[in-house]
Amino acid sequence: MNTVFSLQGKRALVTGGTRGIGRAISLQLARAGAIVLANYVRDSESAESLKQEAAAENLSIEIIRADITSEKGLERLMTTVDAAEAPLGIFVHCAATGVHRPVEELTLRQYDWTFALNVRAFFELVHRLLPKFAANSSIVALSSEGAVRAVPHYTLVGASKGALESMVRHLAVELAPRGIRVNALSPGSIITDAWKALPDSERRLAEATSQSPFGRLTSLAEVANAAQFLCSDASTGIVGHTLVVDGGSRIRA
Numbered sequence: 175m176n177t178v179f180s181l182q183g184k185r186a187l188v189t190g191g192t193r194g195i196g197r198a199i200s201l202q203l204a205r206a207g208a209i210v211l212a213n214y215v216r217d218s219e220s221a222e223s224l225k226q227e228a229a230a231e232n233l234s235i236e237i238i239r240a241d242i243t244s245e246k247g248l249e250r251l252m253t254t255v256d257a258a259e260a261p262l263g264i265f266v267h268c269a270a271t272g273v274h275r276p277v278e279e280l281t282l283r284q285y286d287w288t289f290a291l292n293v294r295a296f297f298e299l300v301h302r303l304l305p306k307f308a309a310n311s312s313i314v315a316l317s318s319e320g321a322v323r324a325v326p327h328y329t330l331v332g333a334s335k336g337a338l339e340s341m342v343r344h345l346a347v348e349l350a351p352r353g354i355r356v357n358a359l360s361p362g363s364i365i366t367d368a369w370k371a372l373p374d375s376e377r378r379l380a381e382a383t384s385q386s387p388f389g390r391l392t393s394l395a396e397v398a399n400a401a402q403f404l405c406s407d408a409s410t411g412i413v414g415h416t417l418v419v420d421g422g423s424r425i426r427a
């Protein structure tokens with residue numbers, strides 16, 4: 175049997191891992207054999223329901239509440255990571271935030287909180303987790319189309335994702351000799367709670383659907399499958415790459 179996609183026995187940390195794309199990734203990694211630590215910050219109901227779903231399937235998913243933009247939250251998370259004796263094999267950064275507004279309505283406060291979670295928390299966690307990683311580890315950062323294209327009213331999130339993708343490339347080169355691979359995963363539009371915050375979400379989702387050669391949105395399963403691939407030995411040749419999983423939506427001119 176081909177086992178290169180297996181994550182059997184690997185310890186994984188997934189930030190923003192209890193809702194939306196992060197939740198799908200937590201479940202996918204656990205179903206592939208990983209021992210998952212899923213992080214969230216506020217929505218205890220979603221966290222509890224993930225716990226129940228994992229228990230029903232006999233999956234190894236532990237939940238950790240921690241605001242990874244705060245020193246206290248980072249310390250809390252690291253205490254939980256340290257409590258396990260085995261090294262970490264997988265780190266997936268899904269947690270993200272941001273506002274969607276025209277530039278004159280954006281504030282520096284919004285700039286700071288967007289970059290604090292989307293970029294700085296990723297850097298801080300990689301920094302703190304470095305001594306914990308096993309020799310054959312994988313780091314995956316969730317990016318988006320706004321990293322490389324101008325999406326309307328997406329200035330702050332887009333710029334933060336651009337920074338994130340650049341950081342991925344730099345870390346990939348520096349960490350490869352330690353056996354740590356770093357990549358980004360850039361999904362197409364997927365209906366998650368994040369979309370509910372957008373005033374014109376229906377129009378944007380209809381637009382995303384029409385851009386797709388398949389005439390549909392990307393699915394959670396498609397992104398979670400790609401995350402498993404990037405975390406597994408099936409992708410050992412992929413380093414510092416941004417894997418786009420959007421069903422071909424960005425092909426059209």
Ligand SMILES: NC(=O)c1ccc[n+]([C@@H]2O[C@H](COP(=O)([O-])OP(=O)(O)OC[C@H]3O[C@@H](n4cnc5c(N)ncnc54)[C@H](OP(=O)(O)O)[C@@H]3O)[C@@H](O)[C@H]2O)c1
Binds near residue numbers: 189193195196363
């Ligand atoms: N949905 C899309 O169409 C799409 C497309 C391209 C890329 N992406 C990227 O995919 C990733 C996941 O997106 P999503 O739509 O699934 O997001 P989501 O549904 O909004 O979930 C965000 C997650 O991040 C957690 N989080 C927020 N602030 C945090 C903090 N300070 N500390 C720790 N955790 C925090 C949330 O925790 P709580 O549950 O406690 O609030 C939640 O679990 C993001 O990086 C996003 O940019 C999404």
